[in-house]
Amino acid sequence: MKRSYASLLLCTMVLLASCGKSAPLPAFDVPEERVEGADATVLPERIIVIGPHLTECVFALGAGGRVVGVDTFSDYPPATRDLPKVGAYIDADLETITILEPDLLIVAGKPGHIMEFAALRSIPVLSIHMDSLATINEGLVQLGEALGCPEHGEALRAEIQSELNAVRELIAGQLRPKVLIVTGRPQHNLNTIFTVGGKSFVSELIQAAGGDNIYQDAPEAYFEASKEDLVIKAPEVIVEFHAGEQLSEKKQARFIADWDRLPSLPAVQNKRIHLVTESHTLRPGPRVKELVWHFTRLLHP
Template sequence: MRPIAGTFHPNSRVFPSLSRRAFACSLVGLIATMRLDAQQHRRIVSTAPSITEALFALGLGDQVVGVSRYCNYPAQVEKLPKVGTYMKPDVEAIARLAPDLIVLQTASAVLTERLKAMRMTYVEVPHGTLEDVYTGIRLIANAAAVADRAVALIGKIQGELAKIQAKARVLSSPRVAVVVDRRQGTLGDLTAIGPDNYLNEILGIAGGTNVFAKAGLPRYPHLSLEAIVRENPDVIFDLSSTQDSEAMREQARPAVLALWAQHAGLKAAASGHVYFGTSNALLVPGPRAPEAAQLLFDFMHGVDGRNKR
């Protein structure tokens, strides 16, 4: 098997001394074979939660035979064999599943060379922005010969996001800080959402203004608590967690909110606008982007004043 490629380039080694007519016939036959191969993908391995969610949203869930350690949505994937993490896929575990298509987030050359050497078919998808989500859906759908499904799915996502954005435009835009990592048990060694990334885009669609989406800052700036205090945002989203499941994160909620409540000088803490996000939709860039945007919208605009999501 060979890696999925975007284009096909015939050369003299593949088609030696063929007439134009014979070359055309051979090329048509090869394209037909490639299409047949794509249609026969029945054992797909995913190496990241966002990929798994895209596969299921495209109606390919019954063909998924292996997923990453962190994949837990939809629920049925928890019973599937695990093949490492998106940062470090277990090539041997993947090979044991005998897949005919492997979907990777943009991987290292070392990994892709190993897959080539083992004659495994794979496709790489980008990650990091909302446009990357759409590109990944298209690449996966094309590799699995269901390109029409990508058009429908992307249209659905974009339509739902547009509705949320329309609601947000007529409301005030709170200043928001989104924390995605910190030293557990403390408010030290914070990592926040900066500019040019998926969560910043979703926050903007939901009507929030990211206080750390500033020119010159990295996508995920490392901060001290003092940086949060200086910005004094109206709302703080704490999406940091070491817990794998939503249920475990729900159990951790009271302790997390208590940490922030100690800093009454923060406008968000004093007004009760610190939210600990437990839904995986907030943590995984993918087809559930509208769900993530709706959660952020509800938090910021007071629809869920009980802070239960």
């Protein structure tokens, strides 16, 4: 079965906190930028980015012209599609990375195999973790500083905040539906339903868009929910992600029909089940300012 970036992203988000220790990198005292093994006085000119959301960030900051390679799933902006591909987060093509001779690797978290590889070859690494609105903003600012365009990082952060404020003002005083966020499940099966808690940026966007995540208070960011618990929590809207999947109308109808197995859910009774297929909808990055409006339209038509 072909792996989608959405499924890899979900796995990666769960695993990031448990990444193994990596070999020590050359000392570089710029903790706020998290660049390891670099000369702070020299701007990178040959950048490799591993993570579609990070690729979007680098291009949004105006540094796309310095990118010489990206991961397999990077497809936005369109200019990324012609760049050399270096595998993905969990199976990076280290040989291709070596051939491209980068002077900076930008990665999510600190994947052990990539960090050890970079240490052995003295390749500087910028480690960025984005999985909340706060860390998205922080990451954009850090990237801007590391790439020599701090004003662009601050501008993107301000744009995101401005859009969030505009949405909150628009929906002020409106009823907030209870929302189930589904980040993954098999077709014809409600026995395995992956969802998110309040620590995820997806939940934060749903909250900002005027909904209440039924698992807002869950301690985990990503986890599996049971059908029995869904019946108790009774979501009024279901937002189900199939990011990057090409679903025909017939297949979308089948995914929605699966929920008829839980007829007591208000979302099922009122036909408020939405499939979200756009590839960037599970990517934390600059386009969250568009996503929050998309979710607002779903929750408050």
